[in-house]
Amino acid sequence: MSITTRSLYKSYGDLTAVNGIDLDIKPGKVFGFLGPNGAGKSTTIKLLTTLIPPTSGTIEILGINAIKNPLEVRKKIGVVLQQPSYEPNLSVEKSLEKYGMMWNVDKQIRKQRTEELIDVFDLQEIRKKKNEDLSIGQRRRVQVAREFMHEMELLFLDEPTVGLDPSARRSLLDYLKNKAKTGLTIFYTTHVLTEAEYLCDEIAVINKGKILAVDTPEQLKSTFGQEKTIKIHLLERHDKLAQLLLGISGSEVDFNTGTDIIIQSRRAEIVLSQVLSILIENNIAIEDLSAMPTTLEEIFLKMVKDTNAPDN
Amino acid sequence: MHPTIRLVNRNLTISLNPGFLVWQVIFPIVYIFVAGFAYTALIDSVQLGDVSLDYPAFIASGMIGFNIMNSTLVSGIIIWNDRRHGMFEQILVGPFKRSHYILSNVYTIAIVGLISAALITSIGYPLLFKSVQFNLLTIPFLIFASIVGSILFGSIASIISTRLRSSEGFNVIINTVFLFFAFVSTAFYPAQGAPEPLATGFYLNPLTYLVDIIRAGIFGTFNEFVMLEMLVLVSVAAVLFVVAIKLLTKLDL
Numbered sequence: 120m121s122i123t124t125r126s127l128y129k130s131y132g133d134l135t136a137v138n139g140i141d142l143d144i145k146p147g148k149v150f151g152f153l154g155p156n157g158a159g160k161s162t163t164i165k166l167l168t169t170l171i172p173p174t175s176g177t178i179e180i181l182g183i184n185a186i187k188n189p190l191e192v193r194k195k196i197g198v199v200l201q202q203p204s205y206e207p208n209l210s211v212e213k214s215l216e217k218y219g220m221m222w223n224v225d226k227q228i229r230k231q232r233t234e235e236l237i238d239v240f241d242l243q244e245i246r247k248k249k250n251e252d253l254s255i256g257q258r259r260r261v262q263v264a265r266e267f268m269h270e271m272e273l274l275f276l277d278e279p280t281v282g283l284d285p286s287a288r289r290s291l292l293d294y295l296k297n298k299a300k301t302g303l304t305i306f307y308t309t310h311v312l313t314e315a316e317y318l319c320d321e322i323a324v325i326n327k328g329k330i331l332a333v334d335t336p337e338q339l340k341s342t343f344g345q346e347k348t349i350k351i352h353l354l355e356r357h358d359k360l361a362q363l364l365l366g367i368s369g370s371e372v373d374f375n376t377g378t379d380i381i382i383q384s385r386r387a388e389i390v391l392s393q394v395l396s397i398l399i400e401n402n403i404a405i406e407d408l409s410a411m412p413t414t415l416e417e418i419f420l421k422m423v424k425d426t427n428a429p430d431n
Numbered sequence: 432m433h434p435t436i437r438l439v440n441r442n443l444t445i446s447l448n449p450g451f452l453v454w455q456v457i458f459p460i461v462y463i464f465v466a467g468f469a470y471t472a473l474i475d476s477v478q479l480g481d482v483s484l485d486y487p488a489f490i491a492s493g494m495i496g497f498n499i500m501n502s503t504l505v506s507g508i509i510i511w512n513d514r515r516h517g518m519f520e521q522i523l524v525g526p527f528k529r530s531h532y533i534l535s536n537v538y539t540i541a542i543v544g545l546i547s548a549a550l551i552t553s554i555g556y557p558l559l560f561k562s563v564q565f566n567l568l569t570i571p572f573l574i575f576a577s578i579v580g581s582i583l584f585g586s587i588a589s590i591i592s593t594r595l596r597s598s599e600g601f602n603v604i605i606n607t608v609f610l611f612f613a614f615v616s617t618a619f620y621p622a623q624g625a626p627e628p629l630a631t632g633f634y635l636n637p638l639t640y641l642v643d644i645i646r647a648g649i650f651g652t653f654n655e656f657v658m659l660e661m662l663v664l665v666s667v668a669a670v671l672f673v674v675a676i677k678l679l680t681k682l683d684l
Contacts, residue, residue, distance in 0.1 A: 168524045169524070170520060170523060170524050190526065190527075190528055193524060193525060193526055193527075194526045196524075198521070198524040198525075200517065200520055200521065200524065202517045202520070203516070203517050204516060204517030204518050204520065204521040205516055205517070205518070206445050206512075206516065206518060207512065207516060208445060208448055209444070209445060213444075217441055217444055217445075220437060220440060220441070221437050221438070221441055221522075221525060221526075221527075222525065222526060223432055223434075223437060223526070
């Protein structure tokens with residue numbers, strides 16, 4: 120396993136940021152770690168990268184006890200933290216080169232990699248610019264590119280696409296996909312579900328420091344996403360719509376406009392036929408009707424909503 | 432290459448920018464050659480033990496200590512910048528221990544301090560030439576002063592940088608503290624003849640001790656009082672160094 124944790128806890132006073140996490144991440148996989156802001160994603164990354172010690176529990180990274188031998192772990196991993204990190208007065212190419220030097224990469228290889236990464240991460244135009252003069256997105260690109268200056272077996276990326284434009288974002292995801300194919304294990308935190316779906320082999324959903332589910336994106340959708348969503352848009356507003364549909368469970372009416380009916384149900388087809396009968400009986404005209412499978416985003420939102428409910 | 436050496440390499444690259452180097456050379460040159468000769472009209476000579484110095488020689492030797500102190504600001508600036516720009520955490524998730532980071536800062540300030548002392552000694556040498564009393568202690572004294580002075584002032588800058596987060600706060604505090612060190616000292620003027628409270632203030636300032644030791648080495652005015660000053664300087668440097676290390680070790684992530 121690339122990462123194994125058992126009963127991992129991290130508390131700050133009364134606040135439990137990480138609440139008994141167990142992970143088993145296989146080598147060569149892209150593992151997505153999803154959660155809303157404040158769910159415990161960054162704290163978990165800090166624990167796994169040995170930046171902070173756990174309150175209790177065990178962490179094994181690449182077969183090494185990370186609590187006893189943090190330096191040995193750090194020599195084998197790469198980390199792109201959520202917060203920006205840069206040396207303001209160095210140029211982009213000098214930043215890459217110096218970062219390689221800090222990792223003891225041979226001078227010749229450093230030179231070669233700097234050129235490769237400038238090319239891959241589209242940094243050619245800004246290579247001579249100082250970090251302090253870059254935009255947030257450019258700085259982020261340099262920060263991520265820099266991490267590939269050295270060899271590693273496991274890469275942690277904490278929301279690496281924040282601040283990137285859609286094209287840079289897609290390029291990065293494709294680059295990571297290719298890297299994973301070469302055997303690199305990637306631990307990827309995000310709250311952008313489409314990214315996770317595109318990139319990750321396995322996904323864990325975390326909220327309030329607890330893991331709610333771990334599975335492949337397809338399996339998560341099949342387990343939690345059996346509901347379908349059907350949207351009916353009416354030609355005009357009907358004030359009595361809610362009253363008419365009162366007896367049908369699993370349907371929601373958008374009361375703000377009075378023109379939308381949203382059906383979310385495991386038996387959406389049956390509910391749909393009931394709704395259609397009522398609409399026909401009452402001469403209510405339909406403008407548009409669409410059916411969608413539940414997305415990972417909807418599953419994620421539902422899980423988070425359920426755990427945030429007072430009972431939980 | 433050892434991790435600490437790699438970090439020293441990085442520290443020197445990020446801190447020795449052209450602006451800093453110009454500042455490190457131009458500022459003392461102005462003091463030595465402009466203030467030094469301009470004040471000669473007011474201060475004819477300064478008595479240092481048995482030696483009588485002209486003012487330019489006096490201020491040139493004082494500027495060596497002043498420049499050592501100024502150059503060690505680098506340490507505080509490195510730590511503060513690393514925290515502000517996320518490099519502190521980034522380094523600590525890399526192949527380094529906290530002790531590598533701390534030691535790299537100590538070595539960096541020692542190197543910058545030594546270079547700075549050598550630079551000002553060379554620049555000021557034409558003025559010092561007449562009065563220099565080269566002896567066996569001259570070079571060891573200068574090296575001692577450079578290293579102990581660098582560690583002492585570097586520790587102060589490091590302590591300040593670990594306690595402050597805002598750039599305004601850092602700049603105000605560091606400039607105030609170093610302004611006091613610079614001008615309430617014997618770097619620019621002798622203690623004898625100064626009003627009593629000010630003369631006492633001079634000896635509450637480590638820069639005074641540093642400058643006295645440098646002058647003792649250059650002008651051969653070594654005596655028991657200078658030995659005491661060396662002891663005080665080493666003790667204060669050791670205490671401040673321990674405090675700085677403790678604060679850096681406990682620095683939140």
